[in-house]
Amino acid sequence: MFEAMYARAETGGGKPPWDYGAPRPQLVEWAKARNLAGGGREALVVGCGYGADAEFLVLLGFRTTGFDFAPTAIAGARRKYPASEVNYLVADVMDLPRQWQGNFDLVVESLTVQSMPPEQHSVAVRNIAALVAPEGTLLVLATTREEHSEVKGPPWPLTRAEVEEFSSGDLVMDRLERIENGAWWRAQLSRARDHSA
Numbered sequence: 001m002f003e004a005m006y007a008r009a010e011t012g013g014g015k016p017p018w019d020y021g022a023p024r025p026q027l028v029e030w031a032k033a034r035n036l037a038g039g040g041r042e043a044l045v046v047g048c049g050y051g052a053d054a055e056f057l058v059l060l061g062f063r064t065t066g067f068d069f070a071p072t073a074i075a076g077a078r079r080k081y082p083a084s085e086v087n088y089l090v091a092d093v094m095d096l097p098r099q100w101q102g103n104f105d106l107v108v109e110s111l112t113v114q115s116m117p118p119e120q121h122s123v124a125v126r127n128i129a130a131l132v133a134p135e136g137t138l139l140v141l142a143t144t145r146e147e148h149s150e151v152k153g154p155p156w157p158l159t160r161a162e163v164e165e166f167s168s169g170d171l172v173m174d175r176l177e178r179i180e181n182g183a184w185w186r187a188q189l190s191r192a193r194d195h196s197a
C-alpha cells in the first residue's frame with residue numbers, strides 16, 4: 001500500500017497524506033525543549049518517508065540513518081536532499097539488520113507502528129526498542145486510541161498500553177504525554193547504561 005502511494009505521488013497523484021513536508025512539530029518542540037544537540041552521536045529515523053525528520057536531526061549534529069520499506073520513498077528522499085548527510089536505506093521494521101541492535105543513541109519512531117497491521121504491532125515495537133543503545137533515547141509519536149475501541153485501519157492508532165509496550169527490560173519510560181488536545185502520544189524512553197562493558 002505504501003509503496004503504491006509513494007509511486008502514485010511520483011506520477012502526479014498528490015503527496016501522501018502523512019507527508020508534512022517539514023519535520024514533525026511534535027519532534028521539533030521536543031528537541032527544542034531540551035536543547036538537543038547530536039554531537040556526532042548516532043540517530044535513526046524509523047519509517048522516514050521523504051526524510052524531513054532525518055534532515056532535522058542531521059542539522060542538530062547527529063550522524064543520521066533513515067529507513068523505510070518503500071523504495072520509492074527512499075529514492076524520493078535521496079532526490080529531495082541530493083547533498084544530504086543522511087544515510088537513507090530500504091529496510092523493513094519486521095526484519096531489521098542484526099547489527100543495528102543497540103546501536104543508536106536516538107531512535108525516532110513517528111506514526112510507523114500504527115501504519116502497520118495490528119498483529120504486527122508487538123513485534124514492531126520490540127524490534128524498534130531493541131535499536132536503542134545503552135544510555136540512548138527513544139522518541140515515539142503516535143495518534144491515540146482508547147483501550148478496547150474498534151478501529152478500521154489503516155492507520156491503527158495506538159492505545160496507551162501499546163505505547164507502554166515500548167518499555168521493557170532496561171528501556172524505561174521517562175515521560176508519556178498526551179498532546180494535541182489528547183490526539184497524540186509523545187513518549188520518551190531511555191536505556192540504562194551498560195554496566196557489563
Ligand SMILES: C[S@@+](CC[C@H](N)C(=O)[O-])C[C@H]1O[C@@H](n2cnc3c(N)ncnc32)[C@H](O)[C@@H]1O
Pocket residue numbers: 002003018019020024046047048049067068069070073091092093094109110111112115116
Ligand atoms: C504514516 S507514514 C509516517 C511517515 C513519517 N514517519 C512521518 O511521521 O511522517 C508511515 C511510514 O512508515 C513506512 N512503513 C510502514 N511499514 C513499514 C515497515 N514494516 N518497515 C519500514 N517502514 C514502514 C511507510 O512506507 C511510511 O513511509
